[in-house]
Amino acid sequence: MSVLIVYAHPEPSSFTGALKDTAVRVLTQAGHDVEVSDLYGEQFNPVAGRHDFTTVANPQRFHYQAEQAHASASHGFSAELAREQRRVEHSSAVILVFPLWWGGVPAILKGWFERVLAYGFAYEDGMRYETGFFRGRGGLMGAVTGGTRERFSEGGAYGTIAQVLWPTQHCMIEYLGLDTPEPFVAYAAPRVSPRQREEYLRQWADRVLHCAGTAARQLPEPLRAKAGTSATTWSS
């Protein structure tokens, strides 16, 4: 098992890039295997569509979840998605590293969730949160903001950081069943002093090692591979 870092920033020398580099370094030094999905570097396509699949459940009407369920049951994912799913499957912890854009993850990372963490592969009806497929695995996000901590506080312009990150933390990471602590946030990273940025990297290194260490002490269950499941809902 290895730790999977899903990294979403177009500029390697960004502070988000420094979080990714730090995570890779300290995890490797601690003896963990590390895999990086570098979404910009690998030119990941975030747009859901028929190109996700080598199989077709319904050629007339494109119902995304139903096509995902069909592909999950018949090894029908495109090479790109199959590769990402293998990375997820072989990881004991998943760490998301991204800049906060418009109050959420960049589109390229949102699309990674939509396409890779497919129905039948990553969740099913009734199999989420405490019954999620990813129970026993660790999850952590490291977010970089342009705005100061005050802007993400009670009474601040954007609402509290818990409010802003709720869909990412609760509807994405926790939804999968990942065992996750509070998000790590490097507030106003572009504006703070070099010393504060170094402090951020030190705190981040601790958080990453703790997440990987906790995950390594548990034995994650293999992801369920259920044949013949199908989405019971219609297209929304």
Add this chain to the structure above:
Amino acid sequence: MSVLIVYAHPEPSSFTGALKDTAVRVLTQAGHDVEVSDLYGEQFNPVAGRHDFTTVANPQRFHYQAEQAHASASHGFSAELAREQRRVEHSSAVILVFPLWWGGVPAILKGWFERVLAYGFAYEDGMRYETGFFRGRGGLMGAVTGGTRERFSEGGAYGTIAQVLWPTQHCMIEYLGLDTPEPFVAYAAPRVSPRQREEYLRQWADRVLHCAGTAARQLPEPLRAKAGTSATTWSS
């Protein structure tokens, strides 16, 4: 001025597609000009990058906001983005129509925000919310969920709908200064009765007409075109 509908669903016969069709029909019947950005139909690319620009502020280091600021000051956006910005500029109201995926807008719509609503075009330091460029224009979202209303209620699995939609409503729509009511949500649209779906469409038609009517009674200010502005932050 027209009403801009930004529509994000890969399947025209989906209920999200029906929301879009209904909005176009009732707005046209009421005498409004309507423009549709059909993100899937027009194969909108949601990935931010140097391809956004015909200009280059810094060839060594890609700082997205700084490149946006530079492009805003020198007409440096790609043809695709310039077209979308014209649509936004000529609208008295912007209506987002999308399925709720992983607690938020689909990646293709998230990327539309990131790329089209660029620094210098859609906001600047100190020009957001009550000083936002879009004051006097209307904003409305119509979201379709697979989950039931109960799942988005106090004590429900996903948290309240206000919690889930906070970043979309507050950090995206309100951030721009758009005058916006509560989001419209068609809960569990794929699972409810045909009669309930018709009721959703009736309610939605009212909401759309109200939004457009309110916006039409105000005279939106032209978006500021400020020459020589530049982002004061470094890359996050």
